[in-house]
Amino acid sequence: ITHLLKPLRLLLLxxxxxxxxxxxxxxxKQIPQLSSISSGDILRQEIKSESTLGREATTYIAQGKLLPDDLITRLITFRLSALGWLKPSAMWLLDGFPRTTAQASALDELLKQHxxxxxxxxxxxxxxxxILERIENRYVHVPSGRVYNLQYxxxxxxxxxxxxxxxxxxxLDDTAEVFKKRLEEYKxxxxxxKDYYKKSGIFGTVSGETSDIIFPKLLNLITSKFG
Ligand code: G5P
Ligand code: MG
Known part of the structure; x- marks a missing residue:
């Protein structure tokens, strides 16, 4: 168990x-002070509950395309605000949002106001x-966002x-065909x-072939700055 002294507000890319x-x-698990939001998990829950947003999201996700910036930004910043995560003492981790510079600057603006x-x-x-093999062997539990892999x-x-x-x-987007499109969108x-965040001096990279190799590097990076 790791206890951080300074409030970490982390984005994973x-x-x-x-x-x-x-x-x-x-x-x-390692840092109990931390909470997280995953934009993809939220969208999959909306799809499962067949909400209006879920129906709209399906058309993008099924094609491996990103949702429009304003739509996803409104969705996620509403949650951040509802969770009380806009204050300077809040500790959190974002997975999957921001994904574009427009989303990044919208989030920065909002946080700056607080x-x-x-x-x-x-x-x-x-x-x-x-990566492709991982995706083809992935199964998910939508309500919690937990991910499994048939081998790993x-x-x-x-x-x-x-x-x-x-x-x-x-x-629905874990097929070889849609994965290819998602990878293109990502690139x-x-x-x-990355350039956007490099300019603000808060950007780092951890490399490795497996999550077991990456995790200790990631934890080290975090504790060296916030521990
Ligand atoms: P998501 O949901 O954000 P992606 O494409 O960014 O989706 P994804 O696929 O969820 O990312 P991940 O979270 O990086 O990947 O990976 P993971 O689930 O942890 O691991 C993948 C698999 O590998 C799992 O089965 C895991 O068990 C296994 N695994 C992990 N480590 C290892 C290892 O070391 N070895 C092996 N063998 N296996 C391992 O976004 C989905 C869609 O939502 C929309 C877009 O349409 C997007 O395509 N969306 C947005 N649109 C616009 N703006 C945004 N901000 C958006 N956010 C989401
Ligand atoms: Mg994911």
Whole structure:
């Protein structure tokens, strides 16, 4: 268990399947002060509940396209505000938002109004060649966002979530074809986004072929700055 002395407000970047969700759940276990939001998890819950937003999101997600900036920004900043996460003492981790420079500057503006700011952005740098197989073997528990992989971290009972026993499902965008589009979208938006955060001096990268290699590096980076 790690206790941080300074409030961490972290964004994880990385290609689809690079392990953002995996690292998030490991960090939450290691640092109990931390909470997280994943934009993708929220959208999948909206799709499951067949809300208006869910129906709109489906059309983008099924094609591996990003949702319009204003739509996703409104959704996530509303949650941040409702959770009381806009104050400078709040500690949190964002997975999957911001994804574009427009989203990034909208979030910065909002935080600035509350004298808060994002203070660490870490890119998970994983070789592209290892990712497709991960995605094809992924199963998710939508209500919690927990992710499994048939080889790497299979559920204890096949097809069921470890904690709730509820059924696992495949993501509708976890096919080879849609994955290719998601990767293209990522490559288009990620360089400008990285440049944006490099300018504010809060950007770092951790590299590795597996999540087991990446996790200790990520934790070290965090504790060296916030521990
Ligand atoms: P998401 O949901 O944000 P992506 O594409 O960014 O989706 P994804 O696919 O969720 O990212 P991840 O979280 O980085 O990947 O990876 P993960 O789930 O932890 O790990 C992948 C798999 O590999 C899992 O099965 C895991 O168990 C396994 N694994 C982990 N580590 C290892 C390892 O070391 N070895 C092995 N063998 N396996 C491992 O976004 C989805 C869509 O929502 C919309 C977009 O349409 C997007 O495409 N969206 C947004 N649109 C606009 N703006 C935004 N901000 C948006 N956010 C979401
Ligand atoms: Mg994820």
């Amino acid at each position: 990385g290609a689809p399947g690079s392990g953002k969700g995996t690292q998030t759940s490991r960090l939450l 004298d808060a700011s994002l203070n660490l952005v870490v890119e998970l740098d994983v070789p592209e060649s290892t 971290n299979p559920p204890k009972v096949p097809g069921l979530d470890d904690i709730t026993g509820e059924p696992l499902t495949k993501r 288009k938006t990620n360089e400008p986004l």
